[in-house]
Every structure is written in C-alpha cells, then in structure tokens.
Amino acid sequence: MMGVLAPAWLAALAALxxxxxxxxxxxxxxxxxxxxxxxxxxxxxxxATRSLRLRDWWLLALRLGVLAALVLSLAGVYWVPERARPATWALLSEDALAERALIDSLRDAGLELHLLEGGIPPLGGPALRSAGAPYDSGSPARPASLAPNVWSLLAEADRLAPAGTRFLVAAPLVADRFRGVRPALAATVTWRPVAARAAPAQPPPARARSVLILAAPGRGDDARYLEAAIRAAAAIGAPGAEVARAATTDPPPALATADWIAWLDEAPPPAAVVDRVRTGAVLFTQTGRDSVVTGGSPVRTAAAGPAPVLPRRAPFDGRGAALWTDGSGRPVLSVEREGGGLVYRLYGRLDAAGLALSPTFAVAIAELWRGSDVPDPPAPAITAGQALPATGAAPPARGAPPGAVLLGTPLWVIAAVAFALERWLARRVERVGAR
Amino acid sequence: MFGIHPSRLPGPGLEFSQYRSYQPGDDPRRVDWRLFARTDRYWVREADTATSVTVQLVVDASASMAQSEDGATKLDYARLIAAALALLALRQGDAVSLLTVNDVAPGFLPPRRGHRHLHRLFQTLTVLSPAGQWPGWPGLERRLTAGGHRDLVIVISDLAEREEEIRTVAGKLAALRHDVSLLHIAARRDVTFDYHGVVTFEELETGRRLTVDADVARATYLERLDRDDTELRGACATARVDYLRLTLDQPVDHALRQYVVGRTRLR
Known part of the structure; x- marks a missing residue:
C-alpha cells in the first residue's frame, strides 16, 4: 500500500x-x-532522423523521471508492506450489535471484531451466530448506572491489542458512557456512532392504582384538573386508576392504602401522608407560595407537543431533581425519593389559563403515571471530538503509519542516478552531433 | 595592390619614375647612356605611363547576403571590403565604379575619381539593403561591359546561386580580358556546418525550407562543399579569375591583406 505524507507536493508534478x-x-x-x-x-x-528522435525521447523520459522522483520524494511517499500493515479492531458495544449491516460491512472490510466489554472478547463469526443475543434487539438494556464505561474499556483494549492496532469503535456517543478520566491510548481511534438502545417499556402492573386527591378548600379546581389528567393518563395506558377526592383537613382512612396521593395545599403534608410515602406511595404536591406572574413562560416536559405556559410560578426550593423546566431552565416540577416512595413537587399553580388545560399537561402527567421510579435524566449526546481519547485529541498525525517504509532516500538516489544518466546521454548526443 | 600597381606599359613616358639596373631582355634603347657615361654601368630609365585603371566593384545585394552570423551579415562584410577597396583605389588615383546587384533595386555609380565620389560611394554602400535575387547575365551585361577598357573587376558575393549565374559573370568578364577577382563571402558555419540535431534551414532568397538531421547530413554536406569548392577553384583558375574565400569570422583587415598579398604574388 502506498501513501503520501504531503499530498500538496504532488501538485508539483505539473512541473513535468x-x-x-x-x-x-x-x-x-x-x-x-x-x-x-x-x-x-x-x-x-x-x-537517421528517427533514431535521433528516439534518443531524444530517452533523454526526455530521463528528465521527466528525475523531476518525478524529486517531486515524489518531497511529497514523502511511503510504502507499507503487506505483512507490516497493522490490524484494525472493530470494537462493538452492545448497542452496535443490533446493526447487522454495520457488523457485516466491518467484517467484509477485514476488521477484527471485538465486543466492547470486559475482557474485549473477540467476536468471531460462529460465536456471533451462536450467541444469538447480540442480534436480539429485545434483550433488556442495562440500567444507565451499569452502562459500560467506554473509556475504561478502550484503555483495556489498548492494553490487549498488539502495537500499532487501530480501533474503530462503534458505540453510542452519549455522555453517560464516558465516565472518569479520558484515557491516553497508543492506538488511533475512529468513531462510528450508533444509536443507544432505548430502554424497553416496563411491563405495566396488573393492579389498578388507588389515587387519593386531598385538596384545600380553595383548591377545588386544581383537584379537578389533576383528577382529569390522572384519569386520562390511566385511560391511555395501564395501570388503571381508582380516584378518590377528599379535603386536606379530613384525610380518609383510604390514605393508608393509596398508591398515589395528591396534596394540594400550601401547608406541608401531615405525618400520615409522609409515612405512607415512605412506605412506597407517590406524593404529588403543589406549592404556590411566593408565586409570581411569569407572563407565560413555556414549560418543557418530557412529553411531546406544544409547550404549555405556566402563568404563575413559585421559586424552586432546591429539593429533588428537575423534571419539567420553564423556558429559562428553572425547575417547574421536581422529583425526589422519599423513603420507598417518590415526591413530585410542582412549583406553581394548576391554572386554567395555562398548564392545566393544555393537552400536553395530560400527556406529561401520563409520563409520571407510567414511570413511578426515579427516572435518570436522559444522557446528553456528545460529539465524536469529545469522545476521542487523549492521544487522539490532536488532529490526525501527519506521520506515516507504523511499519511504513519512507521512500524519500531511494527516490533521491533514483533521481541522482537518472540525472547522471541524463547528463551522460545528453553529452553523448552532443558529441555524436559534433562529430 | 594599388600601391604597387604595376604599369601595364612600362617604358617611355612623360613622368620619370626611377632608374633600375639593366636586366637581360630589356630594350637596349631604354638604357640611359648619359648615366652610363657617368657611372659606367647600364641603367634603364623607367617612367610610368599614365595608365588609367578603372576598378569596378560588383557587390552582391541579393537577399541571401542577409545571412548573419555573430551579429554581422554577409552584406555588412561585403560593404566593408568594398569600401576599403574603394578607398585604396581612389587614394592612388584610380577611378572606381560601384555596381550593386539584385533584381529589385540595382544600383550603379559610374567610374569616377575624387573625394566626393568616395563619399557618394560610401553613402550608397551604407544604405544598401539585401533583397531579391541575382539577375541573369543580360541585365548586367550593359553595365559591366560599357567601358570597353580592361578593368579591374572585383565581384563580392556569397555565391548563393540557383544555377551558376555568378561564376558565369566572373567567367564572361575574364573572357573579356578584364582582371577579375571573385571574393567569396562565406559564413563560418557554411564552411564548418556546425549544426546539431534536427535543424530546419530556410533559404533566404526563395523561402524554401528543408529539415535535416544536421549530424547525419554533415558528412554529405562537407563532402559536397569540398567538391564544389574544388570545382569552383578549378573553374576560376581556368578562366583566370582570382578566387578568394573569406569567412565572416575573419577580421576585415586580415582578409584584405590576404587578398592584396595574393595578388602581389600572382603578378
């Protein structure tokens, strides 16, 4: 395989x-x-004209040869012998295993396939087929916290691979896969981003949830909106809901068995409610204290659709992780683990003018309704540049690949010999001409 | 040449020239008896007859004379030679005529003596430019044979002929008992054929082109040149024409001396 270090010099071939x-x-x-x-x-x-012309052609060819050799030596032509060519390892994350076309193309290109997991096991053809699992897109994804750390795996692969090996890494470029210190690798890394496998939907529980909405006397509308949204969410998908309403001043005995409790009051929820939450229930509270009129800042939820506005927003008190945010990024709805349960806090009022009557609100509530676990914030995507290991952070090295033989010196020798030959031939032609 | 211009008719004349000792074969009537009486030796009294020699300069002004080498054309060289010869001739009192020959604008200065004539002649030579070809004999005959005297005719040419028109002229003039000199102006490369590789030659008078491999053609050319030269010298000798080949790289004074010395020896 031939290569050129400074291809711009090839333009000098025009001098021919x-x-x-x-x-x-x-x-x-x-x-x-x-x-x-x-x-x-x-x-x-x-x-004899022809013979002289022929001699002239020889001269011309020599002169062209001298020039071409000089240009090629300046351009830094190198040759990589077949045996010295370094192997390229294709490191496939689990997410990449679903992309059969990618795997086939990599194998057709002659790359060594390895699985990007502990031990960097090779991914042979038979093994790949017998495993079955890599092609089974239905296998459950791991929790994000257990997602493989690409950087540590790359460092491991770099230790295992022979010197000069190049890596082609097929893995999703998401931030949570790149944890810890960016490693310094000897190998050159090329990225082939693949899509992260989506977390599979959790099987809905068979039993319908019991919902208890406790509203302060002035919060009847809020309770109504929330009940409607929950009913709608339960109607869209399992689980179903059995909704009951009561006043905050008089919590019914059903509190002890409620799965969802909505506490619509400025006062903090009583101990009974908190206790129930600690034993596994979900609490939805709302705080309108110190609320200000925002003038209609759009609220970002996980749900698709037009962003509803929140006319009155209360300041975030720093509890829990933000789920919904307003246009400035300030949390509107936060979630926090409380014992065995969850607490959702809405900073603002369910106002008929804004959020509560928006169709998106129902969808967003449905999202909450479906996933009662504390969701991981979606890992932000990163660029291929961010994913480069330390050595690869620099632009591609301009040196020849390992094992390459630089042809500069032989080309200079060839140019010198050709020049000497050209001079000799030219003198001979001249001498013959003078005779 | 002209400084020792021999009188064609030595003998009794009006102007005393010199005494010389008697040589066997001299006419005894020419012995100066008075001197014999004084010195007891035979002296012959010599006097120059007033011979009027006309020098006819015939300069080839055809286009071929434009061939140049090292910045000078053959015509430049011919101009210098003609001017120098004219100066010499006029200084010793001979009449000089100038005939510039081509078929486009031939020029003629009739034989005259004197300073002013010399300047006119120089002027004519200065403005002379090469053009056309050497005309046939009929066009020249009237000019060249007008005098009827036995003139000294000096033809300066490069002898670039289609046929043999120039040497014919020299031969005819010699046959008319003129004293004819043929000064052949040649370029150095005409003689050495110092060309290399494939060369296209263009004939100045005709524009004809010929491409040859000079390295291959050299042998043939030099051989032909040699044969041509031998023929020419032979023909000139037969026709009693002085022939001298001058090359452009020769200094003009050297060329003139060569000519004069050659003529002296010839006498």
Missing amino acids: AVPLAIHLWSPRARHPVRVGSIRLLTGIPPT
Whole structure:
C-alpha cells in the first residue's frame, strides 16, 4: 500500500509539463536557420532522423523521471508492506450489535471484531451466530448506572491489542458512557456512532392504582384538573386508576392504602401522608407560595407537543431533581425519593389559563403515571471530538503509519542516478552531433 | 595592390619614375647612356605611363547576403571590403565604379575619381539593403561591359546561386580580358556546418525550407562543399579569375591583406 505524507507536493508534478513543452515546442524546430543557400543540402535523406528522435525521447523520459522522483520524494511517499500493515479492531458495544449491516460491512472490510466489554472478547463469526443475543434487539438494556464505561474499556483494549492496532469503535456517543478520566491510548481511534438502545417499556402492573386527591378548600379546581389528567393518563395506558377526592383537613382512612396521593395545599403534608410515602406511595404536591406572574413562560416536559405556559410560578426550593423546566431552565416540577416512595413537587399553580388545560399537561402527567421510579435524566449526546481519547485529541498525525517504509532516500538516489544518466546521454548526443 | 600597381606599359613616358639596373631582355634603347657615361654601368630609365585603371566593384545585394552570423551579415562584410577597396583605389588615383546587384533595386555609380565620389560611394554602400535575387547575365551585361577598357573587376558575393549565374559573370568578364577577382563571402558555419540535431534551414532568397538531421547530413554536406569548392577553384583558375574565400569570422583587415598579398604574388 502506498501513501503520501504531503499530498500538496504532488501538485508539483505539473512541473513535468516544462521539459515536455520544451521538447514538443523546441525552438530549434520552430525557428529555422536562415541561410543563403540550401543547394548543398538538397536530397539528403532524413533516414537517421528517427533514431535521433528516439534518443531524444530517452533523454526526455530521463528528465521527466528525475523531476518525478524529486517531486515524489518531497511529497514523502511511503510504502507499507503487506505483512507490516497493522490490524484494525472493530470494537462493538452492545448497542452496535443490533446493526447487522454495520457488523457485516466491518467484517467484509477485514476488521477484527471485538465486543466492547470486559475482557474485549473477540467476536468471531460462529460465536456471533451462536450467541444469538447480540442480534436480539429485545434483550433488556442495562440500567444507565451499569452502562459500560467506554473509556475504561478502550484503555483495556489498548492494553490487549498488539502495537500499532487501530480501533474503530462503534458505540453510542452519549455522555453517560464516558465516565472518569479520558484515557491516553497508543492506538488511533475512529468513531462510528450508533444509536443507544432505548430502554424497553416496563411491563405495566396488573393492579389498578388507588389515587387519593386531598385538596384545600380553595383548591377545588386544581383537584379537578389533576383528577382529569390522572384519569386520562390511566385511560391511555395501564395501570388503571381508582380516584378518590377528599379535603386536606379530613384525610380518609383510604390514605393508608393509596398508591398515589395528591396534596394540594400550601401547608406541608401531615405525618400520615409522609409515612405512607415512605412506605412506597407517590406524593404529588403543589406549592404556590411566593408565586409570581411569569407572563407565560413555556414549560418543557418530557412529553411531546406544544409547550404549555405556566402563568404563575413559585421559586424552586432546591429539593429533588428537575423534571419539567420553564423556558429559562428553572425547575417547574421536581422529583425526589422519599423513603420507598417518590415526591413530585410542582412549583406553581394548576391554572386554567395555562398548564392545566393544555393537552400536553395530560400527556406529561401520563409520563409520571407510567414511570413511578426515579427516572435518570436522559444522557446528553456528545460529539465524536469529545469522545476521542487523549492521544487522539490532536488532529490526525501527519506521520506515516507504523511499519511504513519512507521512500524519500531511494527516490533521491533514483533521481541522482537518472540525472547522471541524463547528463551522460545528453553529452553523448552532443558529441555524436559534433562529430 | 594599388600601391604597387604595376604599369601595364612600362617604358617611355612623360613622368620619370626611377632608374633600375639593366636586366637581360630589356630594350637596349631604354638604357640611359648619359648615366652610363657617368657611372659606367647600364641603367634603364623607367617612367610610368599614365595608365588609367578603372576598378569596378560588383557587390552582391541579393537577399541571401542577409545571412548573419555573430551579429554581422554577409552584406555588412561585403560593404566593408568594398569600401576599403574603394578607398585604396581612389587614394592612388584610380577611378572606381560601384555596381550593386539584385533584381529589385540595382544600383550603379559610374567610374569616377575624387573625394566626393568616395563619399557618394560610401553613402550608397551604407544604405544598401539585401533583397531579391541575382539577375541573369543580360541585365548586367550593359553595365559591366560599357567601358570597353580592361578593368579591374572585383565581384563580392556569397555565391548563393540557383544555377551558376555568378561564376558565369566572373567567367564572361575574364573572357573579356578584364582582371577579375571573385571574393567569396562565406559564413563560418557554411564552411564548418556546425549544426546539431534536427535543424530546419530556410533559404533566404526563395523561402524554401528543408529539415535535416544536421549530424547525419554533415558528412554529405562537407563532402559536397569540398567538391564544389574544388570545382569552383578549378573553374576560376581556368578562366583566370582570382578566387578568394573569406569567412565572416575573419577580421576585415586580415582578409584584405590576404587578398592584396595574393595578388602581389600572382603578378
């Protein structure tokens, strides 16, 4: 395999046109010698003209050769012998295993396939087929906290791979896969981003949840909106809901068995409610204290659809992780683990003018309804540049690949020999001409 | 040449020239008896007859004379030679005529003596430019044979002929008992054929072109040149024409001396 270190120098090959042009448009041929009489020259057969031309062609070829050798040596031409060519390992994350076309193309390209997990096991053809699992897109994804750390795996692969191996890594470029210190690798890494496998939907529980909405006397509307949203969410998908409403001042005995409790009051929920939450229930509270009129800042939820506005927003008290945010990124709805249960806090009021009557609100509530676990915030995507290991952070090295033989010196020698030969031939032509 | 211009008719004349000792074969009537009486030796009194020699300079002004080498054309060289010869001739009192020959604008200055004539002649030579070809004999005959005297005719040419028109002229003039000199102006490369590779030659008078491999053609050319030269010298000798080949790389004074010395020896 041939390569060039400085391809820009190849443009200098245009200089080959110079001797060619001189040869083709030789001034000798263009400007005749003006003499008084050619009487003595008439009738001389031009028999030997061809041989001289041939000799000239040899000269021309030598001159072109000298120029070409010089240019190629300046361009840094190298040659990589077949045996010295380093292998390329294709490191496939589990997410990449679903992309059969990618795997096939990599194997067709002659790459060694390895699985990007502890031990970097090779991914042979039979093994790949017998495993079955890699092609089974239905296998459950691991929790994010257990997602493989690409950087530590790359460092491991770098230790295992022979020197000079290149890596082609097919893994999703998401931030949670790149944890810890960016490793320094000897190998060159090329990225082939693949899509992260989506977390499979959790099987819905068979039993319907019991929902208890406790509203302060002035919060009847809020309770109504929330109940409607929960009913809608339960109607869209399992589980179903059995909704009951009561006043905050008089919590019913059903509190002890409620799965979801909505506490719509400025006062903090009583101990009974908190206790129930600690034993596994979900609490939805709302705080309108110190609320300000925002003038209609759009609220970002996980749900798709037009962003509803929240006319009155209360300041975030720093509890829990934000689920919904307003246009400025301030949390509107936060979630926090409380014992065995969850607490959702809405900073603001369910206002008929904004959030509560928006269709998106119902969808967003449905999202909450479906996943009662504390969701991981979606890992932000990163760029291939961010994913480069320490050595690869620099732009691609301009050196020749390992094992390459630089042809600079041989080319100089060739140029020198060709030049000497050209001089000798030119002198010989001249001498013969003078004789 | 002209400084020792021998009188064609030595003998009794009006102007005393010199005494010389008697040589066998001298006419005894020419012995100066008075001197014999004084010195007891035979002296012959010599006097120059007033011979009027006309020098006819015939300069080839055809296009082929434009061939140049090292910045000077053959015509430049011919101009210098003609001017120098004219100066020499006029200084010793001979009449000089100038005939510039081509078929486009031939020029003629009739034989005259004197300073002013010399300047006119120089002027004519200065403005002379090469053009056309050497005309046939009929066009020249009237000019060259007008005098009827036995003139000294000096033809300066590069001898670039289609046929043999120039040497014919020299031969005819010699046959008319003129004293004819043929000064052949040649370029150095005409003689050495110092060309290399494939060369296209263009004939100045005709524009004809010929492409030859000079390295291959050289042998043939030099051989032909040699044969041509031998023929020419032979023909000139037969026709009693002085022939001298001058090359452009020769200094003009050297060329002139060569000519003069050659003529002296010839006498």
